[in-house]
Amino acid sequence: MEDRIIAQLKRxxxxxxxxxxxxxxxxxxLALRKEPVSAWYRLRLAGVMAGLVAIVAAGTFxxxxxxxxxxxxxxxxxxQEFASMNINIELKDIDYSQNVSQTIxxxxxxxxxxxxxxxxxxxxxxxNNDLSLDVTSGSSEIDRLLDKxxx
Amino acid sequence: xxxxxxxxxxxxxxxxxxxxxxxxxxxxxxxxxVFLKVGGHKAQAEDICHEVxxxxxxxxxxxxxxxxxxxxxxxRIAGNAVIDYYRTRKVNVDIESIPEEPAVEMASLAEKMxxxxxxxxxxxxxxxxxxxxxDVLIMKFVxxxxxxxxAVALEKxxxxxxxxxxRAIKQLKKYVEENGRPNNRTxxxx
Numbered sequence: 001m002e003d004r005i006i007a008q009l010k011r012x013x014x015x016x017x018x019x020x021x022x023x024x025x026x027x028x029x030l031a032l033r034k035e036p037v038s039a040w041y042r043l044r045l046a047g048v049m050a051g052l053v054a055i056v057a058a059g060t061f062x063x064x065x066x067x068x069x070x071x072x073x074x075x076x077x078x079x080q081e082f083a084s085m086n087i088n089i090e091l092k093d094i095d096y097s098q099n100v101s102q103t104i105x106x107x108x109x110x111x112x113x114x115x116x117x118x119x120x121x122x123x124x125x126x127x128n129n130d131l132s133l134d135v136t137s138g139s140s141e142i143d144r145l146l147d148k149x150x151x
Numbered sequence: 152x153x154x155x156x157x158x159x160x161x162x163x164x165x166x167x168x169x170x171x172x173x174x175x176x177x178x179x180x181x182x183x184x185v186f187l188k189v190g191g192h193k194a195q196a197e198d199i200c201h202e203v204x205x206x207x208x209x210x211x212x213x214x215x216x217x218x219x220x221x222x223x224x225x226x227r228i229a230g231n232a233v234i235d236y237y238r239t240r241k242v243n244v245d246i247e248s249i250p251e252e253p254a255v256e257m258a259s260l261a262e263k264m265x266x267x268x269x270x271x272x273x274x275x276x277x278x279x280x281x282x283x284x285x286d287v288l289i290m291k292f293v294x295x296x297x298x299x300x301x302a303v304a305l306e307k308x309x310x311x312x313x314x315x316x317x318r319a320i321k322q323l324k325k326y327v328e329e330n331g332r333p334n335n336r337t338x339x340x341x
Contacts, residue, residue: 017178
């Protein structure tokens with residue numbers, strides 16, 4: 001019985017679409033495809049885009065106002081820029097140092113507070129030693145290096 | 152396979168003739184698959200088949216050649232199109248209410264048959280099977296695809312395909328027996 005069923009199933013292979021349908025469907029489908037995007041077309045598009053980006057970048061570079069290319073050659077302008085940068089760096093350092101100082105101060109005062117609310121005096125002393133940092137050394141070192149660069 | 156790969160590559164670049172050749176090669180098989188899946192309804196089979204190839208043509212750029220035949224990809228699109236078809240039909244019309252008109256192809260085929268099992272009975276029984284069972288039987292016995300090709304098309308393992316095939320045949324046999332011997336039935340005339 002199974003063999004007969006399988007044999008009958010194989011006979012369905014003779015089913016064919018009507019030639020008219022096949023031809024008209026083929027024509028319609030092939031006409032409906034979007035414009036092909038070939039590899040060569042994509043390559044050309046990429047080249048054009050790269051060119052545009054290069055032109056825009058060059059334009060921005062050449063016509064960007066007072067900081068024209070000659071500025072690169074001027075030691076005065078460079079020095080001014082560097083001086084303003086230096087001030088910014090130092091202001092940041094001051095702010096940072098203040099924060100660090102406050103944090104460390106509160107930590108040390110907490111450590112030194114041994115009035116019964118701390119448990120192990122030995123551990124506290126060890127932490128105290130570890131936190132014996134020279135707070136100002138980092139900032140002064142940076143300032144010294146910057147001064148050296150400016151000179 | 153190498154020729155097919157070249158055709159696919161050209162079709163991906165938008166070459167109409169290349170896709171036309173793929174269409175000519177695979178359309179009859181996809182049509183048969185869809186035709187049997189929609190219960191021998193010719194107009195629906197044509198509509199779905201058209202949609203399948205249109206979708207394939209518009210999305211061929213997303214096809215990645217992984218050593219499997221192009222047909223596996225088409226069968227997958229066709230399977231989804233049939234599911235969509237039934238989903239839509241459920242909203243608008245009850246599937247059971249679709250008229251059971253025997254298609255011209257079925258009738259002309261049946262007339263040529265002098266076997267004890269008639270084709271229409273088989274087709275009706277096939278239609279009652281689960282979609283997975285139908286897919287495997289059509290691909291295996293009508294289209295004579297290998298288990299590997301079927302597995303790729305249905306995104307299942309070859310082992311699963313073998314199991315489905317076994318169960319599908321068993322189920323189909325049961326339905327045929329329930330319907331009675333084909334010779335006891337009158338073949339619908341067009």
